[in-house]
Amino acid sequence: MRHRRGRLAADLLDLAAVALLVPLLGGAAGAAAVRGLTVTAATWAAAGAPTGDEPASGPLAPPWSRGGSRAEALVDVVATGTLALTAVELRLEADGPDGAGAVTVTACRGGPWDGANCPGAAVALGDLTGTTTVAVALAPGERLGLRLEADRNVTNRTSFALRVEVPRTAATPGGRTSG
Amino acid sequence: MAWDAAAGTCAGTESELLAATKVGSLTTPAVFASSLPAGGSLHLQIVLTLPDQDETTVDGTPPDPTVQGAAVDLTYTFTMVQRDPVTTSG
Numbered sequence: 001m002r003h004r005r006g007r008l009a010a011d012l013l014d015l016a017a018v019a020l021l022v023p024l025l026g027g028a029a030g031a032a033a034v035r036g037l038t039v040t041a042a043t044w045a046a047a048g049a050p051t052g053d054e055p056a057s058g059p060l061a062p063p064w065s066r067g068g069s070r071a072e073a074l075v076d077v078v079a080t081g082t083l084a085l086t087a088v089e090l091r092l093e094a095d096g097p098d099g100a101g102a103v104t105v106t107a108c109r110g111g112p113w114d115g116a117n118c119p120g121a122a123v124a125l126g127d128l129t130g131t132t133t134v135a136v137a138l139a140p141g142e143r144l145g146l147r148l149e150a151d152r153n154v155t156n157r158t159s160f161a162l163r164v165e166v167p168r169t170a171a172t173p174g175g176r177t178s179g
Numbered sequence: 180m181a182w183d184a185a186a187g188t189c190a191g192t193e194s195e196l197l198a199a200t201k202v203g204s205l206t207t208p209a210v211f212a213s214s215l216p217a218g219g220s221l222h223l224q225i226v227l228t229l230p231d232q233d234e235t236t237v238d239g240t241p242p243d244p245t246v247q248g249a250a251v252d253l254t255y256t257f258t259m260v261q262r263d264p265v266t267t268s269g
Contacts, residue, residue: 031259047239057238
């Protein structure tokens with residue numbers, strides 16, 4: 001039982017679980033085998049970024065593009081850790097009179113947004129006023145495109161911030177190394 | 180029988196030599212009660228576990244403190260002690 005628990009923990013953390021073959025030298029009292037290694041813990045993270053740009057440090061203010069009476073912002077959620085993710089948690093915060101409910105958010109699975117066109121499958125996420133878990137497989141460095149839409153005047157009156165959270169349970173087990 | 184290094188499994192018989200122990204307490208040697216015949220081998224698996232694995236990363240930033248991304252250099256030294264000699268005749 002202990003072995004199974006320990007192995008799971010090592011898988012989860014992408015630690016170096018090391019199977020050492022230790023040569024024991026018969027007839028040589030005090031003989032020693034020495035092995036050294038560096039153990040590095042994995043990371044699980046994602047952050048918002050303007051489409052195609054580097055991820056922001058902290059909450060992302062959507063880069064609104066205003067035309068006519070409507071405004072839209074294209075952003076990416078980027079897996080910035082070393083572990084692949086199975087889901088991300090998104091929340092849109094609003095500071096102003098309109099509230100986050102004035103914005104609608106659509107994810108594009110399978111590729112980045114091309115303006116209003118999603119080359120993959122578009123998934124409506126609603127307004128993200130509460131925390132919304134999006135089940136999506138993201139390899140390290142991979143992006144999930146989001147399209148935010150709102151009334152132009154809303155984006156003038158209200159500041160928005162996209163928050164991205166990744167709990168440990170949303171990260172896939174890491175690999176195993178030996179040496 | 181050697182461990183399967185990729186799967187972390189043992190096709191033979193597993194035997195726990197050392198229960199979960201804080202790395203920092205291993206500055207004094209831990210004694211394994213294990214015998215080994217002449218010419219034999221002992222295959223050991225060492226599993227390392229971090230203390231807290233449930234933290235949530237927010238906007239790409241892990242909590243402070245965090246278990247993520249840390250690295251440590253470990254050196255294992257195994258010292259073998261020869262059994263007391265016995266006299267045989269034949």
